[in-house]
Amino acid sequence: MTDISLLSKGEAGQKLTKELLLNLGPQHPSTHGVLRIMLELDGEEIRGVDTIIGYLHRGTEKLAENFTYTQIIPLTDRLDYLCAPSNNLAYVLAVERLLGIKAPERAQYIRVMMAEMARISGHLLISGALPMDLGAMTTLLYVMREREMIMDLMEMITGARMHTSFCRVGGVREDLPDGFEPRCREFCHVMKQRIDDYERLIAENRIFLKRTRDIGKISGEQAIDWGLSGPCLRASGVNWDMRRDNPYEIYDRLSFEVIVRENGDCYDRWKCRMDEMRESVKLIEQCLDQMPPGPVAVAMPDIAFPLNKITVKSSMEAMIHHFDVSAYGFPVPKGEAYVSIEAPKGELGFYIISDGSPKPLRMKVRAPSFINLQALAVLARGCYLADVIAIIGSLDPVIAEVDK
Amino acid sequence: MELMIAAAVIMVKVILITVILFIVPVPLTWLERKIAGHIQQRMGPMRVGWHGLLQPVADGLKLLTKEDNIPDQSDRVLFKIAPFVALVPPFMVFVAVPFGDDVSIFGYETPLYLSDMNVGLLYILAVAGLEIYGVIFGGWASNSKYALLGSLRTCAQLISYEIPMGFAVIGVVMLSQSMNLSDIVDAQEPLWFIVYQPLGFFVFFIAGLAEAQRIPFDLAEAEGDLGAGYHTEYSGMRFSFFMISEYLVMLTISVLCVLLFFGGWHGVLIPLPAPIWFALKVGFFIYLFMWFRFTFPRYRYDQLMSIGWKVLVPLSILNILITGIFVY
Numbered sequence: 001m002t003d004i005s006l007l008s009k010g011e012a013g014q015k016l017t018k019e020l021l022l023n024l025g026p027q028h029p030s031t032h033g034v035l036r037i038m039l040e041l042d043g044e045e046i047r048g049v050d051t052i053i054g055y056l057h058r059g060t061e062k063l064a065e066n067f068t069y070t071q072i073i074p075l076t077d078r079l080d081y082l083c084a085p086s087n088n089l090a091y092v093l094a095v096e097r098l099l100g101i102k103a104p105e106r107a108q109y110i111r112v113m114m115a116e117m118a119r120i121s122g123h124l125l126i127s128g129a130l131p132m133d134l135g136a137m138t139t140l141l142y143v144m145r146e147r148e149m150i151m152d153l154m155e156m157i158t159g160a161r162m163h164t165s166f167c168r169v170g171g172v173r174e175d176l177p178d179g180f181e182p183r184c185r186e187f188c189h190v191m192k193q194r195i196d197d198y199e200r201l202i203a204e205n206r207i208f209l210k211r212t213r214d215i216g217k218i219s220g221e222q223a224i225d226w227g228l229s230g231p232c233l234r235a236s237g238v239n240w241d242m243r244r245d246n247p248y249e250i251y252d253r254l255s256f257e258v259i260v261r262e263n264g265d266c267y268d269r270w271k272c273r274m275d276e277m278r279e280s281v282k283l284i285e286q287c288l289d290q291m292p293p294g295p296v297a298v299a300m301p302d303i304a305f306p307l308n309k310i311t312v313k314s315s316m317e318a319m320i321h322h323f324d325v326s327a328y329g330f331p332v333p334k335g336e337a338y339v340s341i342e343a344p345k346g347e348l349g350f351y352i353i354s355d356g357s358p359k360p361l362r363m364k365v366r367a368p369s370f371i372n373l374q375a376l377a378v379l380a381r382g383c384y385l386a387d388v389i390a391i392i393g394s395l396d397p398v399i400a401e402v403d404k
Numbered sequence: 405m406e407l408m409i410a411a412a413v414i415m416v417k418v419i420l421i422t423v424i425l426f427i428v429p430v431p432l433t434w435l436e437r438k439i440a441g442h443i444q445q446r447m448g449p450m451r452v453g454w455h456g457l458l459q460p461v462a463d464g465l466k467l468l469t470k471e472d473n474i475p476d477q478s479d480r481v482l483f484k485i486a487p488f489v490a491l492v493p494p495f496m497v498f499v500a501v502p503f504g505d506d507v508s509i510f511g512y513e514t515p516l517y518l519s520d521m522n523v524g525l526l527y528i529l530a531v532a533g534l535e536i537y538g539v540i541f542g543g544w545a546s547n548s549k550y551a552l553l554g555s556l557r558t559c560a561q562l563i564s565y566e567i568p569m570g571f572a573v574i575g576v577v578m579l580s581q582s583m584n585l586s587d588i589v590d591a592q593e594p595l596w597f598i599v600y601q602p603l604g605f606f607v608f609f610i611a612g613l614a615e616a617q618r619i620p621f622d623l624a625e626a627e628g629d630l631g632a633g634y635h636t637e638y639s640g641m642r643f644s645f646f647m648i649s650e651y652l653v654m655l656t657i658s659v660l661c662v663l664l665f666f667g668g669w670h671g672v673l674i675p676l677p678a679p680i681w682f683a684l685k686v687g688f689f690i691y692l693f694m695w696f697r698f699t700f701p702r703y704r705y706d707q708l709m710s711i712g713w714k715v716l717v718p719l720s721i722l723n724i725l726i727t728g729i730f731v732y
Contacts (some may be wrong), residue, residue, distance in 0.1 A: 022549050030629065044553075044705050135619050135702030141444035207620050207701045385553070386704045389629045 019047055023383075026055045030133040030389045033399030036375070037388070044384045048375045050378055054368075056403040064363040068329025069095050069169055072363070076350075078165040079367060080401040082125055083118035085111070085154075086168035086343040094339040094350040095169045095246060096364040098332050099303065107171040108249045113184075113287035114157065114166060115341075116280040120191065121150045122344035122396075123231075123280075131202050134211050134386075139202050140324050146194050156180055169330075171297025181288055188281050195277055196244040203271065212267035216379040216391035221262060226375045229368050230346025231272040232395060232402040234235035236264030242342035254286045266394035273396075303330045329358030345369050345396060369401040405472050406452040417518050421498055429651035430460040438513035443698045470640035475547055478637070482545035487638065487645035490538025494519045496654030501659055502586045504669045504678030516587065516679065524585040525577065525664075529570055531658060532615070535649060536562045542646070544634035554633025557705055559621045561614055564712040565621075569611035571720035575604040575727040576664045589668030602731075603723045605665045607716050612657035614712070616652065618693050620700040621708055658689035 034055035040048035060079065064072045073392050076087040081118040089111050096102060103111070127142035151161040156177055158164040166173050202208050218228070223236040233240060241258040243251045255278040259275040261268040295305040301321040324330075334356040340349030346368025355361040379395075380388045412430035434449065434457065441448025449456025474483055501524075521527050536559055541554020577583055579600055581592035589595075598605050614621040623633075630636070635646045662668060662685040670680035676684075703711065 020549060022553075092473060117511055131701055135622065136700060137440075138444050141446065202701075205701065207703060211701055211704060342458075353699045384704055384706060386623075386629045 003174060016393050024388070031392060031399075032129065032264060032397060033402075035373075035392070035397065035399050035402070036197075037392075038361050039385070039388065041385060044386075045294075046380050046385065046388060048385050049380045049388070051376055053399070053402050055374070056399050058400075059404070060404045061363050061365060064360055067358065068358045069332060069360065070325070070329055072360070073167065074163065074165045077165050078400060079365065079404065080122070080343065080345055080348075080369065080398045081162055082122040082398060083115075083344045084162060084164045085114035085118040085166060086341065086348065088165060089249075090339060090341045090348045091342065092167045092169050093341065093351045094337050095332065096354060097337040097339055098335055098354050098404070099169065100333075101170055101300070101303070103171045103298060103300055104176075104295050105250070105292050106294045109287050109291040110157075110172050110176060110296060111167055112249050112251065112254075113291075114154075114164070115343075116283045116287070117150050118346040119280045120277050121147050121285075123277050124150075126202045126393065126396040127198065127270060127273050127277075130212075130266075130390065131208060133389045133393045135209065135270055136202060136205070136208065138394050139198060142194075142198060142201065146191060149190070153180070153184060153187060156183065163257040168297060168304060170300060171295070173305075174307065175296050184284065184288060188285050192278065195274060196279075197272060199382075203274070209210050209267065211266060211386075212270060212390055212394070214263070215266045215383065215387050216394060217263065217265045217374060218379060219329055220232075222378070223264065223375070226378065227371045228273060228346070228375055229371065230344070231259075231348065232269055232340065232372050234259060235261045235272040236266035237262045239375040242340060242347055246340075248339070253290065254283055256283050256286075266390045269394040331356060331358050332360075340366060343368060345398065345401065346372055365404055367404060368396075369399075370404070408663060413516070414518070421518060424493065425495055425652060425655075426648070428655060429648045430464070432651050432655075433460045433463065433647075435527050435690075436697075438692045439691065440698050448588060460697045464585050467640055472642060473637070473639045475637050476548065477547045477646070479545040479547070483637075484642075486538050486541035486545060487642040488538070489541055489557070489650075490535055490649040491645045492536075493534040493715045494649050494656055495658050496534075496632065497652075497703070498659075500527050500585060501663070503682055509522060513528045515586070519584060523583045525573060525583045525588070527575070528585075528656070528660065529566070529706065530589075532653070533562070535653060538646075538649065539634050542638065546634070546637035548637050550630050550632075551634050554630045554636065555632075558617065558710055560632055560705075561621065561623060561712075563618070564709060565611045565614035565716070566606050568712065568716035568720040571717065571724060572604045572608035572611065573664060574720075575601045576724050578724070578727050578731050582639050584667075585663055589663055589670065592667040593670055595667065596670075598665040601665060601723070601727070603719060603726070605661070605725065607720045608664065609661060611712075611716060612661065613696065614708070616654040616693065618654065619697040620702045621699075623705055623708060624704055654690060654693055655686070658686045658693070661689050662686050 020041040022039045022041050023036070024039055025031040026034040031037065036052040036055065038050040038052065039046055058078070060075050067075065073088055073091060076091045077084040079087045079098060102188055124143040124147045128140035132140040154164055155161050157180065158166045158173070218226070218236055220236045220238045223233050223238060229235070236262060239258060239260045242248070243256070244258055256279045259272050259279065261272050295307065297307055301318065302325065305325060306312055306318050306322060312322045313319070332354040334349070336353040338349055338351040340347045347366065348368055349366030351364040351366070352360050353362045374392060376395060379391045383391065436457065438448040438456070449459040452462045474480060499518045500521050502515070506517040516544040538554050539558045543558070544550045546552070553600040576588060576597055579597060582586045582588060582591070635643055638646060662682065666685050669682040
């Protein structure tokens with residue numbers, strides 16, 4: 001970080017030109033939340049960048065220490081609130097590793113499908129928001145239309161639109177509703193055409209290219225050094241995707257292409273997300289094709305909630321388990337586990353230490369937005385003021401995830 | 405008696421033009437929001453009145469009743485007069501704008517303009533340039549970095565784009581051999597100047613977009629990076645004066661496009677009254693401005709400058725050269 005001093009060095013009585021210190025945020029239309037950036041400006045050129053975070057700190061990690069493992073799931077929703085299913089997935093995978101269990105196949109397919117839907121929803125928003133920050137407002141309203149379709153599908157599955165909390169340790173909450181598949185397939189069909197629409201609308205626009213090409217460039221090595229992940233890393237030419245290189249759930253059964261681009265500038269990061277949405281649509285369709293019938297939660301009544309709620313009212317045993325799991329949670333064997341997945345923003349990891357009680361001793365979240373945002377200071381130096389906005393937009397930080 | 409009638413007619417015209425100009429931004433805001441809505445696949449304002457027609461009235465009432473906030477550390481005098489300084493020049497421009505041929509009302513023959521200046525074009529360009537003072541005052545007096553940066557950008561932008569704009573109209577002046585706007589329009593009776601001056605029109609229109617501070621050149625109020633630019637600190641009616649002035653500049657540019665390149669009030673094929681043809685053409689350009697706004701991103705400050713100086717200025721000089729060769 002650069003140290004920023006208001007006072008310029010110089011002898012008394014001398015006329016000095018000094019840098020303008022501009023406070024961008026935390027209330028600013030294009031910092032995508034409550035991000036605050038102190039910019040040292042020389043005219044319109046950026047001399048120094050200081051990113052100040054913490055305005056949305058809710059203490060997720062500390063809170064988790066006082067919650068049972070099931071109660072933490074809704075907390076993870078609120079990290080990257082655009083893609084709640086991905087967060088749920090990463091968290092339950094970590095707990096499942098501690099427990100040494102695996103969710104039934106159908107549940108895995110549902111989780112992956114929802115995570116991919118979340119990826120589309122998250123990428124949609126940012127691929128509309130970046131052009132909007134640059135002045136092309138229409139794109140945002142176009143992508144909102146398709147995002148609404150995803151929200152409706154989410155609502156159909158879970159009853160909630162954003163904070164889905166659908167994953168459970170050992171499965172998912174319940175099976176897919178009737179009539180979901182045709183609607184989902186219709187969405188996939190529409191989505192493919194709409195991505196082409198967006199690209200026709202903005203991707204070839206000369207002004208958009210001028211504002212994003214070669215702006216905020218980062219090389220592959222630098223990107224690795226700064227710990228970038230997700231589309232931000234792949235746009236710099238690093239071929240790394242957790243879904244393919246460290247497969248979890250059923251990703252090894254699905255075929256998809258990892259989108260890699262060369263330049264590592266704002267445009268490539270944006271385009272990378274556009275192309276990834278196409279792949280995600282394919283993944284959703286494959287999930288629908290391959291999804292086997294069967295249970296959606298493990299048959300372990302002391303961990304998973306009973307799928308059939310009637311049994312709770314008729315069977316004494318089921319009721320005791322249900323009460324136990326709801327009120328006290330379930331103990332998790334002593335140990336520690338780190339699981340990371342390819343979330344829309346990058347590598348999202350959960351590191352959980354258990355002391356054998358029903359509550360974690362410590363939970364650490366490796367939030368991709370937080371780590372990606374660090375690169376802002378390098379990327380923005382030497383750019384123009386207006387470029388900072390493009391760079392923030394292309395890094396795609398979700399401040400809720402940055403501040404945790 | 406003659407003198408009395410002449411004075412009365414001028415008074416009526418002055419009042420009419422002022423009132424019309426004050427009212428024109430009202431439907432324009434509605435139109436802009438409606439066009440935005442339909443381009444963006446939504447309805448736009450729908451609640452107040454039929455299809456939101458009364459929305460501008462509601463907006464106006466809201467702005468009137470809002471607190472007139474003046475920042476503590478601001479230069480109060482400049483801060484207060486800046487909106488008026490920005491508002492007056494667009495009104496003054498319309499003194500020299502002709503809207504049609506002579507008409508006779510109650511047997512009294514009168515031309516459809518306030519003043520028939522022989523250097524009308526020069527006058528318009530000069531007066532329109534005055535608006536910049538309002539922007540400078542507003543940005544400086546607010547004592548806010550965002551406003552200051554916004555007004556700095558605007559000044560640089562307006563000054564650099566006035567040059568190609570001025571050069572672009574020289575072609576028209578050479579063709580019509582006059583700076584009088586009604587003469588220019590009359591010279592286009594056989595064929596519109598757009599046919600002779602496509603390059604001139606192109607430069608003029610782009611520079612006009614920049615003068616009106618519309619996307620893709622709306623750096624002054626780039627809400628992406630500067631919040632609202634030079635009027636960040638303004639609220640209530642003072643803010644709305646800036647808005648009115650912006651809409652009027654847009655109107656001025658559209659009117660000039662029509663007068664200089666698209667035959668003014670001369671229609672084609674369908675015989676309609678001159679002012680209606682005029683309004684239709686101006687409306688088309690206003691629509692174009694709005695269409696652009698919801699299609700393009702905006703340029704960066706340095707890109708804008710390089711377009712102005714490295715593309716438009718050479719092009720406009722080239723246009724003068726070509727026109728010169730053809731005329732003589």
